[in-house]
Amino acid sequence: MAAVQNQTPILPKLNPTDFQIPTLGECTFPTPPTRSEIISENERILYQSRFSDPSKLNPSLAFEVAGLRDHMFFDPHDINVGIVTCGGLCPGLNDVIRAITYSSLGYGVKKVYGFKFGYRGLSRQGRSYILLDTKNVNTIHYIGGSFLGSSRGPVPPEEMIETLKLLKISVLFTIGGDGTQRGAKFLQDKITEMGEKISVIGIPKTIDNDILYVDKTFGFDTAVEKAREAIICAHVEAKSAPHGLSIVKLMGRDSGFISAKATLASGDVNICLIPEEPFTLEALFKAVESRLLRQNHCVIVVAEGAGAELMAKIQPPVKDASGNLKGGDIGVFLKEQIQAHFKKLDMECTTRYIDPSYTIRACQPNASDAAFCEELGNKAVNSALSGKTGCIVGFWNQQFTLVPFSLITRGRKMVQLDEHMWCTVKAMTTDVTGRQ
Ligand SMILES: Nc1ncnc2c1ncn2[C@@H]1O[C@H](COP(=O)(O)OP(=O)(O)O)[C@@H](O)[C@H]1O
Ligand SMILES: O=P(O)(O)OC[C@H]1O[C@](O)(COP(=O)(O)O)[C@@H](O)[C@@H]1O
Ligand SMILES: [Mg+2]
Numbered sequence: 100m101a102a103v104q105n106q107t108p109i110l111p112k113l114n115p116t117d118f119q120i121p122t123l124g125e126c127t128f129p130t131p132p133t134r135s136e137i138i139s140e141n142e143r144i145l146y147q148s149r150f151s152d153p154s155k156l157n158p159s160l161a162f163e164v165a166g167l168r169d170h171m172f173f174d175p176h177d178i179n180v181g182i183v184t185c186g187g188l189c190p191g192l193n194d195v196i197r198a199i200t201y202s203s204l205g206y207g208v209k210k211v212y213g214f215k216f217g218y219r220g221l222s223r224q225g226r227s228y229i230l231l232d233t234k235n236v237n238t239i240h241y242i243g244g245s246f247l248g249s250s251r252g253p254v255p256p257e258e259m260i261e262t263l264k265l266l267k268i269s270v271l272f273t274i275g276g277d278g279t280q281r282g283a284k285f286l287q288d289k290i291t292e293m294g295e296k297i298s299v300i301g302i303p304k305t306i307d308n309d310i311l312y313v314d315k316t317f318g319f320d321t322a323v324e325k326a327r328e329a330i331i332c333a334h335v336e337a338k339s340a341p342h343g344l345s346i347v348k349l350m351g352r353d354s355g356f357i358s359a360k361a362t363l364a365s366g367d368v369n370i371c372l373i374p375e376e377p378f379t380l381e382a383l384f385k386a387v388e389s390r391l392l393r394q395n396h397c398v399i400v401v402a403e404g405a406g407a408e409l410m411a412k413i414q415p416p417v418k419d420a421s422g423n424l425k426g427g428d429i430g431v432f433l434k435e436q437i438q439a440h441f442k443k444l445d446m447e448c449t450t451r452y453i454d455p456s457y458t459i460r461a462c463q464p465n466a467s468d469a470a471f472c473e474e475l476g477n478k479a480v481n482s483a484l485s486g487k488t489g490c491i492v493g494f495w496n497q498q499f500t501l502v503p504f505s506l507i508t509r510g511r512k513m514v515q516l517d518e519h520m521w522c523t524v525k526a527m528t529t530d531v532t533g534r535q
Pocket of ligand 3: 186
């Protein structure tokens, strides 16, 4: 097998201090009787759970546990909290908003502010919010999207702090992806510099599942489920036409997890293209051609960030408002290139192009994601009341963790070309890297 490239710093040099969560100070308020599990401050979740030599296992490389402590830093009856959702939509946003609202009010928090349209709602010019209560969030989990709206684009941390202080907000929950948590880190650094006692707790959101040190983000399972439905339809279309070719484009700017997982889940994909593994058009044409001649149909799944090097030759990538690089439409490009190729060959190829991107991320979460969101929201509130700050509530080895902003903002999680999941995809599909 050709040497694989490993883009993600999955096992970078980590120090025990990298896992330390900042706290606002001593917890002096006894936690009221609660149904929530009380976490001892010393409990940890090992970073490395798989090993061959136990003597080399370093137990100080471990995550703090998300959840309630026996004492609280904040007296909930004295504080207001805020919630903001930023970046692209993701199934489950409303479920997390609802869980945080219910949990906060359950502890007796005075007011829950929901900021409108991302960080913009915390800015001086665009300041906009609504008070959340059990009535107005009661049924928001029945639908997708964000009840608060979302946006991309920066806001100076000074302006956000001004808003937080004006509304006497002691905790801000930042629901968003890597960009949001970078912004949250910026904000929390400024809060520390100014000596303010405001906690910033992130809840990682992204259908792309590209957050470092988090096994799975909410909405990802739903996105895979929806992507699989699209692939099944694409397969039906391809099989029903002479020399039928279906191309399904899925989201995934830098990481191809949705495409890879949906390929595994459907079993109907013949070629899977992700940003992490370059491919050549020549190898792709050859693979489609031989598949059509042998089996009469072919299904290609392509993540939006795949073939970035090919696309860059046609049109340089542009930046979105948050600074994320976006290339041209790889799905449309492939459709046109393949059609032109078969025209030249004078070979029939009935091409269908399916792009379910926005329908996948705007939908209601599935049951498993909805339950996950409920727990994430509760863990976020519990951790914030315990004086934790500067971290997200993560999920690692089936446990809810606290992961410092400084750790998750080191990069983006990507598919490792030698990991079992991708190797299984490769075994089920045709290689078009041009290396074989
Ligand atoms: N390095 C950064 N510093 C400060 N704010 C950032 C940074 N990166 C992103 N943001 C802000 O976070 C928000 C969401 O980021 P974005 O990348 O669009 O989505 P996501 O959080 O889903 O990755 C935007 O308002 C963006 O301006
Ligand atoms: O149309 P938009 O808002 O730029 O969203 C598209 C982006 O959303 C995503 O699905 C998720 O990205 P974020 O989690 O960073 O918001 C990307 O894969 C995709 O490029
Ligand atoms: Mg992002």
